[in-house]
Amino acid sequence: MAIRIIREEGEEVLRKKAKEVGVIDERIVTLAEDMAETMYNEDGVGLAAPQVGILKRMVVIDVGEGLLTLINPKITQEDGEEIDIEGCLSVPDVVGEVKRPFKVTVEAKNLKGEDFVIEGEGLLARALCHEIDHLNGVLFIDRAEKIINKNEMKNNEKRQKSK
Ligand code: NI
DSSP states (O other): OOOOOOOOTTOGGGGSOOBOOOSOOHHHHHHHHHHHHHHHHTTOSEEEGGGGTOOBSEEEEOSSSOOEEEEEEEEEEEEOOEEEEEEETTEEEEEEEEEEOSEEEEEEEOTTSOEEEEEEETHHHHHHHHHHHHHTTOOHHHHOSEEEEHHHHHHHHHHHHHO
16 A cells, blocks of 8 residues: 555646546555545545546545445435535645535445445535545535635634633
8 A cells, every 4th residue: 555645726637527447456446545545644534536646436435434435436316405614635725615415325336346325414425525526627616605724714713712
């Protein structure tokens, strides 16, 4: 396993549409393992292959309930909506308020090539939508209703603490 370099906003690869994964061979498995290691190394809750420069439809997610690896994920149902703060390892300086479905159903393949269905609510639904957006060249800043600079957030926290 290896930690891969995370691509940042401004790099073209983040704006391209990723291609479906065909045969799940050793290279795909290694990529999935590297993506997970890279995500954990950065304390992220999700990572999509284009974020490490690979235009394949693969994402890893861990919202604290264990590692999920999704190959060729597709959202098949969306329910409700929720606005919350969201960030991205490829957009390190800002977070944003983004409206997402409260619940989604996603179909994907696992690393054995088996189809599975996952339902997620709240943070998991948000992570699934965010990562699948990456596969279509979409970043959360495209959808955010409000963008907040991380430094400003820290300053506000300091101000509050010093009260
Ligand atoms: Ni992201």
